[in-house]
Structures are given as C-alpha cells and as structure tokens.
Amino acid sequence: MIADLDRTLENLLIAEVPIRNGEIDIKFDQPRREWSAKLSRPTINLFLFDVRENNVLRQHQWEKVATQNGRTPSVAQLKRTPFRMDCHYMLTTWASDAQDEHRLLSRVMLALLRYPILPKAHLFGQMQEQPYDLQARLASHDRLTNPAEMWGSLDNEIRPSISYIITLAMDPWQPITTPLVFTRALRTGQTVTLPDKPELVAQTEEMRTVIGGTITKANQPQPDLRVAVRDTGIIGRTDANGRFLLPNLPPGQHTLVIWSATGKPSEHPITIPADSYNIELT
Numbered sequence: 001m002i003a004d005l006d007r008t009l010e011n012l013l014i015a016e017v018p019i020r021n022g023e024i025d026i027k028f029d030q031p032r033r034e035w036s037a038k039l040s041r042p043t044i045n046l047f048l049f050d051v052r053e054n055n056v057l058r059q060h061q062w063e064k065v066a067t068q069n070g071r072t073p074s075v076a077q078l079k080r081t082p083f084r085m086d087c088h089y090m091l092t093t094w095a096s097d098a099q100d101e102h103r104l105l106s107r108v109m110l111a112l113l114r115y116p117i118l119p120k121a122h123l124f125g126q127m128q129e130q131p132y133d134l135q136a137r138l139a140s141h142d143r144l145t146n147p148a149e150m151w152g153s154l155d156n157e158i159r160p161s162i163s164y165i166i167t168l169a170m171d172p173w174q175p176i177t178t179p180l181v182f183t184r185a186l187r188t189g190q191t192v193t194l195p196d197k198p199e200l201v202a203q204t205e206e207m208r209t210v211i212g213g214t215i216t217k218a219n220q221p222q223p224d225l226r227v228a229v230r231d232t233g234i235i236g237r238t239d240a241n242g243r244f245l246l247p248n249l250p251p252g253q254h255t256l257v258i259w260s261a262t263g264k265p266s267e268h269p270i271t272i273p274a275d276s277y278n279i280e281l282t
Contacts, residue, residue: 002048004125005087005166008134009046011122016111017044024104031092033156042104043094046164049150050088054167057084065175075177082131082171088143089164090150105160112138112164127168135167183273184210185251211270212245213277214238215258222281230255230267 010026013019019026025043029035065077093108095101118127118134127134143163144150151158187207215222221242228235229246232254236244251272258279259265268279 001126004127005168007124008118008122008127011124013044013111015122017107031156032154036094036156039094044108045092045094046089048087049090052086054084054086075179077175077177079175080173082169084167085170087166087168091162091164092159130169132169137165139163140165182212182277207251209249209251209272210247211249211272211277213279214242215279215281216242217281226259228257230257
C-alpha cells in the first residue's frame with residue numbers, strides 16, 4: 001500500500017512540477033552520504049522516516065457495508081472503521097549547484113502546496129480504493145524540529161529538508177454478517193429491586209418501540225414515499241434505498257399508511273413487535 005502511495009507522489013510531481021523526458025530523478029531512498037555521492041542528475045527525494053496513527057481522526061466504530069444490488073437484504077454486513085495513518089516524508093532536492101537546488105525545491109513546494117488533498121487523477125493502485133480523501137500537509141511546524149539530529153543519524157551534511165505528511169486509511173478488518181434489527185424497544189418504569197437486577201413493577205411499566213423496514217415494488221426499493229402510522233401522528237419518509245424508520249410506537253396492532261406525491265394511499269396492518277416490517281407494494 002505504501003509503495004502505491006510512493007507511485008502516486010511520483011505521478012503528482014511528474015505532472016505538476018512538471019518533469020519532462022526524465023530530466024529530474026524522483027527517489028524514495030535514505031539520503032545517506034554514500035547515496036548522495038552517486039547522484040548524477042538533479043533529484044527529488046522523499047524519504048519516509050516515520051509512520052504513526054493519526055489519533056485526531058481515530059474512530060473505533062462499526063459501519064454498514066453497502067449491498068451490491070437493489071434488493072432488500074435479509075442480513076446486514078458490518079465492518080470496523082479503518083485506521084488513519086500519517087506517513088511522514090522528509091523532502092529534499094539535490095543538484096550540483098546550490099541555486100539550481102533551491103529552484104527545484106521551490107518548484108516542488110509550489111506543486112505540493114496546490115494539493116492539500118491528493119488529486120484522484122494521479123492516484124495509483126490501492127490509493128484509488130481509499131475510503132477517504134488523501135490529506136497532505138507540507139512543512140508542518142511540529143515535524144523535523146531538529147534536522148541536525150536527523151542528518152547526523154544519516155551521516156550526511158545538513159541541507160534544506162521539509163516535512164511532508166500524507167494521511168491514508170489502512171483497513172485490516174473483515175466484514176461480519178449479522179441479522180438485521182427491525183425493532184428497538186425502550187422499557188421504562190419503577191423498580192423495587194437493586195440496580196443490578198432491574199425488575200419493573202407491572203403497573204408502571206411502559207414500552208416504546210422504534211421500528212424500521214423497507215418498502216419495495218417488484219423487488220425494487222421505493223424511495224421518497226411517505227409512511228405514517230394511523231391515529232398516532234407519527235410520519236416518516238423512505239430514503240434512496242426504500243428504507244424507513246418510525247419512532248415512539250407502543251406495542252400492539254397498527255396500520256401503516258403509505259403514499260407518494262402523485263399516487264393513492266395504501267394501508268398495511270402490522271403488529272409490534274414483529275420479525276419484519278418490510279412492505280411489498282402491488
């Protein structure tokens with residue numbers, strides 16, 4: 001994956017610096033003394049010196065995996081959200097003349113500053129499948145605060161070096177399959193037992209339910225329909241996948257009323273709780 005990020009940065013620099021006919025090399029090597037002594041032409045080097053998780057963007061949540069067809073699924077696929085990793089590059093330019101080196105460094109900086117988000121046209125390999133935009137930060141003030149220490153560990157002479165940070169997503173998780181939840185109930189009332197063993201007094205118990213389902217016609221989801229429960233004032237609307245959600249309903253027998261902006265209403269009896277609230281229109 002990181003190798004594909006390298007190729008993406010190479011594509012970006014070739015197009016935006018721009019670099020024609022291979023007049024400038026693009027490397028991703030450790031800039032040690034022996035390496036720099038072998039350079040024969042102007043070179044842009046992006047040395048990956050650190051990779052760490054971005055704690056600001058950390059999310060330990062579950063997300064629903066989208067279905068591949070329009071049919072209503074009988075189960076749900078869930079997956080943990082991916083990790084967000086910061087790849088820290090040290091950007092340097094190399095040329096035989098200091099002024100040529102500075103001109104090249106300026107051109108590279110201007111090219112990278114234009115793109116705080118890496119453009120999709122230059123993405124390579126797995127970078128094209130990233131779930132989030134590839135965010136980029138150039139010359140971040142809190143990185144490479146002691147370049148002399150870095151160059152000392154590389155055993156090379158100090159030179160202008162700029163931090164360049166790319167945030168990418170790394171997804172080690174596999175989807176899991178779980179039954180769909182159609183009914184979610186909240187029971188309230190007075191308890192006469194200890195908090196760790198709640199038993200509600202029957203006379204004070206009350207249950208309110210949230211139900212959800214999908215409205216289809218000829219096995220195709222029906223978006224933008226109004227869905228109401230008769231005599232309750234509770235009304236909802238189906239989304240682009242034909243799904244609806246209705247809150248605050250008591251258990252028992254109810255009637256769903258479904259209508260569109262141009263069609264006639266249709267009525268459908270339901271029981272709460274039930275295994276499913278999906279409706280197939282005729």
